[in-house]
Amino acid sequence: xxxxxxxxxxxxxxxxxxxxxxxxxxxxxxxxxxxxxxxxxxxxxxxxxxxxxxxxxxxxxxxxxxxxxxxxxxxxxxxxxxxxxxxxxxxxxxxxxxxxxxxxxxxxxxxxxxxxxxxxxxxxxxxxxxxxxxxxxxxxxxxxxxxxxxxxxxxxxxxxxxxxxxxxxxxxxxxxxxxxxxxxxxxxxxxxxxxxxxxxxxxxxxxxxxxxxxxxxxxxxxxxxxxxxxxxxxxxxxxxxxxxxxxxxxxxxxxxxxxxxxxxxxxxxxxxxxxxxxxxxxxx
Amino acid sequence: xxxxxxxxxxxxxxxxxxxxxxxxxxxxxxxxxxxxxxxxxxxxxxxxxxxxxxxxxxxxxxxxxxxxxxxxxxxxxxxxxxxxxxxxxxxxxxxxxxxxxxxxxxxxxxxxxxxxxxxxxxxxxxxxxxxxxxxxxxxxxxxxxxxxxxxxxxxxxxxxxxxxxxxxxxxxxxxxxxxxxxxxxxxxxxxxxxxxxxxxxxxxxxxxxxxxxxxxxxxxxxxxxxxxxxxxxxxxxxxxxxxxxxxxxxxxxxxxxx
Numbered sequence: 001x002x003x004x005x006x007x008x009x010x011x012x013x014x015x016x017x018x019x020x021x022x023x024x025x026x027x028x029x030x031x032x033x034x035x036x037x038x039x040x041x042x043x044x045x046x047x048x049x050x051x052x053x054x055x056x057x058x059x060x061x062x063x064x065x066x067x068x069x070x071x072x073x074x075x076x077x078x079x080x081x082x083x084x085x086x087x088x089x090x091x092x093x094x095x096x097x098x099x100x101x102x103x104x105x106x107x108x109x110x111x112x113x114x115x116x117x118x119x120x121x122x123x124x125x126x127x128x129x130x131x132x133x134x135x136x137x138x139x140x141x142x143x144x145x146x147x148x149x150x151x152x153x154x155x156x157x158x159x160x161x162x163x164x165x166x167x168x169x170x171x172x173x174x175x176x177x178x179x180x181x182x183x184x185x186x187x188x189x190x191x192x193x194x195x196x197x198x199x200x201x202x203x204x205x206x207x208x209x210x211x212x213x214x215x216x217x218x219x220x221x222x223x224x225x226x227x228x229x230x231x232x233x234x235x236x237x238x239x240x241x242x243x244x245x246x247x248x249x250x251x252x253x254x255x256x257x258x259x260x261x262x263x264x265x266x267x268x269x270x271x272x273x274x275x276x277x278x279x280x281x282x283x284x
Numbered sequence: 285x286x287x288x289x290x291x292x293x294x295x296x297x298x299x300x301x302x303x304x305x306x307x308x309x310x311x312x313x314x315x316x317x318x319x320x321x322x323x324x325x326x327x328x329x330x331x332x333x334x335x336x337x338x339x340x341x342x343x344x345x346x347x348x349x350x351x352x353x354x355x356x357x358x359x360x361x362x363x364x365x366x367x368x369x370x371x372x373x374x375x376x377x378x379x380x381x382x383x384x385x386x387x388x389x390x391x392x393x394x395x396x397x398x399x400x401x402x403x404x405x406x407x408x409x410x411x412x413x414x415x416x417x418x419x420x421x422x423x424x425x426x427x428x429x430x431x432x433x434x435x436x437x438x439x440x441x442x443x444x445x446x447x448x449x450x451x452x453x454x455x456x457x458x459x460x461x462x463x464x465x466x467x468x469x470x471x472x473x474x475x476x477x478x479x480x481x482x483x484x485x486x487x488x489x490x491x492x493x494x495x496x497x498x499x500x501x502x503x504x505x506x507x508x509x510x511x512x513x514x515x516x517x518x519x520x521x522x523x524x525x526x527x528x529x530x531x532x533x534x535x536x537x538x539x540x541x542x
Contacts, residue, residue: 037385159403162395165385169444172348172374173398173451220386220431 008245017131020142021237024195027146029211029233031153031191033225034184036212037164045205046103048192050080052201053110055126060117066141070193077189080106129200129252131241138197145194149187160184199252206256210263217266217273236262300326300361302455302486308355309346316342322505322514326454329481331497332490334507335530340490344457348374370399373453375444377460383433390428392443393418396450418449438469458489474500497521
């Protein structure tokens with residue numbers, strides 16, 4: 001039994017997958033607190049879909065390597081994010097509609113392009129993740145992305161939280177609200193890209209929302225939201241990768257599914273905000 | 285109500301003036317406010333009165349430096365207000381605040397020390413003292429570690445006032461502070477605002493409960509896209525003034541439809 005449980009750990013590609021799951025889970029979990037507090041999960045989800053056409057174009061132009069995928073997907077997400085802003089300002093459409101139009105169109109283009117230049121199997125990896133296919137260099141780029149994203153988010157924690165709590169009050173206290181909003185979105189896109197290889201662009205959103213959303217149902221503490229989200233993201237990802245081997249299921253979807261199950265448990269049984277244990281109504 | 289407010293400031297011994305000159309604020313190519321001029325000084329409690337859409341919130345935000353000013357000037361203590369100022373605190377309407385945000389009373393009040401502490405410097409003992417003092421002054425000491433949704437309306441209003449005190453703000457801009465409060469909380473808040481002005485602060489609040497204007501405020505600005513009248517409550521808050529303010533709105537609305 002023990003041998004069966006530990007058997008997967010002997011293969012180097014499995015070890016890499018575990019390290020990657022831990023890194024990606026920790027970073028996404030931490031960043032997910034910002035997504036939850038910003039109440040912008042769907043916007044981030046649109047941008048995660050926008051990564052795909054960027055990858056396709058990058059592979060077409062520069063071939064498949066770490067940098068082409070990273071830069072291509074980053075540029076695509078930025079273009080579509082800023083493009084939706086331009087459309088909403090230049091027309092009577094709201095930004096969400098503009099974003100939906102742009103990202104679905106770009107996503108479609110990306111799928112057509114990827115089918116032309118790659119094999120179908122590879123596309124499955126970009127869509128739903130292929131954590132077993134990671135190389136050492138992927139681990140290192142994940143590591144540096146995690147360090148960078150966590151560094152920026154931690155350093156700007158105070159003004160970011162003020163902006164998310166009340167942008168107007170923050171602005172009257174001298175917080176550069178607009179710049180921070182753009183910066184936060186940029187960091188979130190980078191975090192999305194880091195989880196691309198593990199869970200793919202269809203599922204990346206789950207990893208970037210669920211951890212802190214789950215903790216949000218358990219506590220009122222801001223710190224717990226960030227570090228708890230990070231811990232939950234890391235542990236759930238590692239557990240899902242292991243469970244994937246034991247039960248022979250795909251690791252990418254397993255990560256998001258495990259997080260979803262933990263969320264459901266918190267939703268039902270949270271001592272403070274669970275459905276089955278209503279707190280007393282707040283006093284008026 | 286006497287007008288000690290226009291003498292010197294009890295807080296600092298100076299005569300600190302807030303002066304708004306020919307203010308024009310545009311919002312989506314519409315003149316949200318035009319020809320707004322008035323001057324008041326610390327120690328006063330000023331009510332902004334006008335119908336919905338008259339530009340009360342717009343005026344507060346313009347003074348707070350949140351909205352671009354298309355024309356005119358705002359002066360505070362002889363300096364032009366262009367952007368934010370630590371001395372000017374803005375308190376949003378209660379219904380516009382996300383009370384579910386995972387933050388405690390102390391966490392909100394701490395935000396007031398951001399201008400001093402900056403992006404990442406830990407709060408100094410002086411900051412912590414100011415935070416504790418502000419929480420104590422607003423009677424929130426026992427609630428300091430509560431999440432802000434677990435507070436009454438009056439307590440929530442006091443949390444934001446405490447934040448302004450921690451900020452050491454001189455001018456407090458409040459958007460509909462009395463809306464949604466019960467009778468006791470309203471009178472408690474009125475007393476609190478009175479204390480704050482007696483200490484030399486300038487309080488400007490939008491207000492829509494006509495019954496309580498005389499009890500709470502010293503001065504009134506009647507507003508309907510432009511300033512209709514400004515002065516002591518007794519002179520301005522009159523039947524004629526009010527019909528000019530609220531009647532003008534009806535007339536303007538009729539014009540827009542036609």
